[in-house]
Amino acid sequence: MLILRKYLETCGCEPDLIALIRVIARQMETIRKAFLENQTFEKTQNPSGELQTQMDVWADEHLIKVIGESGLVRELASEEQADIVRFENSRTEYCVVMDPLDGSSLISTNLAVGTIVGIYDSGGVLQPGSKLRAAFYTLFGPLTVLVVSVGKGVQSFAWDQENEHYLLLRTGITVPEGKQYGTGGLRKEWLPEHIKVIDYFDENGFKIRYSGSFVADCHQLLTYGGIYSYPGSKKNPDGKLRLLFEANPLGFIITQAGGRITDGKRNILDIVPEKQHQTTPIYIGSKGIIEKIEEIFSSSSIF
Ligand code: AHG
Numbered sequence: 001m002l003i004l005r006k007y008l009e010t011c012g013c014e015p016d017l018i019a020l021i022r023v024i025a026r027q028m029e030t031i032r033k034a035f036l037e038n039q040t041f042e043k044t045q046n047p048s049g050e051l052q053t054q055m056d057v058w059a060d061e062h063l064i065k066v067i068g069e070s071g072l073v074r075e076l077a078s079e080e081q082a083d084i085v086r087f088e089n090s091r092t093e094y095c096v097v098m099d100p101l102d103g104s105s106l107i108s109t110n111l112a113v114g115t116i117v118g119i120y121d122s123g124g125v126l127q128p129g130s131k132l133r134a135a136f137y138t139l140f141g142p143l144t145v146l147v148v149s150v151g152k153g154v155q156s157f158a159w160d161q162e163n164e165h166y167l168l169l170r171t172g173i174t175v176p177e178g179k180q181y182g183t184g185g186l187r188k189e190w191l192p193e194h195i196k197v198i199d200y201f202d203e204n205g206f207k208i209r210y211s212g213s214f215v216a217d218c219h220q221l222l223t224y225g226g227i228y229s230y231p232g233s234k235k236n237p238d239g240k241l242r243l244l245f246e247a248n249p250l251g252f253i254i255t256q257a258g259g260r261i262t263d264g265k266r267n268i269l270d271i272v273p274e275k276q277h278q279t280t281p282i283y284i285g286s287k288g289i290i291e292k293i294e295e296i297f298s299s300s301s302i303f
C-alpha cells in the first residue's frame with residue numbers, strides 16, 4: 001500500500017520538503033498521547049486573546065522544538081506565539097505557518113481536533129496562501145488522518161500505529177456540490193450579507209453541520225461538500241479565524257480539491273497578509289456554492 005513518503009517522492013518533492021512534512025507528521029502520535037494528561041485550560045491567553053488549553057501550549061512547544069531541531073525551517077509563525085520564530089541554524093529556507101491544535105475548545109468533549117501546517121519555499125511567513133508550496137492537516141478522530149497537498153491534488157493518509165507509516169486512504173480527493181453548511185458567530189452580530197447567505201441555505205434545503213473545530217468541519221467537505229463559514233460580524237468585521245494559520249492552509253487544500261475559499265468578495269488565497277495574527281471572514285467549500293455566496297455579497301453591496 002502507498003505510504004506518505006513514497007507518495008511525496010512520486011510527486012517529485014525535493015528530499016528536504018519530504019523530510020519536513022514527515023518530521024511534523026510523525027509528531028502526531030506523540031501529540032495524541034499527550035491528550036490524556038492535558039485535558040483542561042491554562043490561565044494564559046494566546047495572541048488572539050483566547051484562553052489557551054493545556055494542549056495548545058503543549059503541542060506548540062513540542063512542534064517548535066522538533067521543527068527547530070530539524071534544521072529544515074528558517075522561519076515559523078504559530079497561532080500560539082506572539083512573534084515570528086527564526087531558526088538561524090536552518091540549512092533550508094522553508095517557512096512554516098501552523099495552528100498547533102485547532103478546535104482545542106473541544107478537547108474536553110473528545111470531539112475531533114487537529115493540527116494545521118502550511119509551508120512556503122522561502123521569503124518569510126507573510127505571504128499569500130496562493131504561494132504555499134505545500135499544506136497539510138491532521139485530524140485526531142477514530143483514526144489519525146493526514147490530508148496533504150503539494151500542489152498536485154489532495155490525498156489523505158491514515159496513521160498505521162503498528163507499522164509506523166501513514167497509509168494512503170483516499171487519492172485525488174474532490175469536493176462535491178453538497179447541501180450542508182456550518183456557521184460560526186452570534187446571530188445577533190451577523191451582518192446583512194451573511195444573513196442573506198444563511199437564508200439562501202435554509203430556503204434551499206441545506207442541513208446544518210458545525211462542530212466548533214474548523215479542521216474537522218472542513219474535513220467533512222472532502223466527503224459531503226457544502227460550506228463552512230465564520231463570517232465577519234458587527235463586533236469583528238474581519239471575523240475570527242486567522243488568515244495565516246487556518247484560512248490559507250485549508251484554503252489551499254480545498255482549492256486543490258476543486259473547491260474554493262472566499263471572504264465574500266475575494267479569493268482569500270490572494271490576500272497579502274499585513275500582520276501575523278490577521279483574521280478574515282471565511283466561506284470555504286463547494287465551488288458552486290462559493291460562487292453563489294459571492295453573488296449574494298456583490299448584490300448586497302449595490303443596495
Ligand atoms: P483554535 O482552537 O485553534 O483556537 O480555533 C478555534 C476556531 C475554529 O477551530 C472553530 O471553527 C472556531 O474557532 C470555533 O469558534 P466558536 O466557538 O466561536 O464557534
Ligand code: MN
Binds near residue numbers: 102214246
Ligand atoms: Mn484554530
Ligand code: MN
Binds near residue numbers: 056099100102
Ligand atoms: Mn489553535
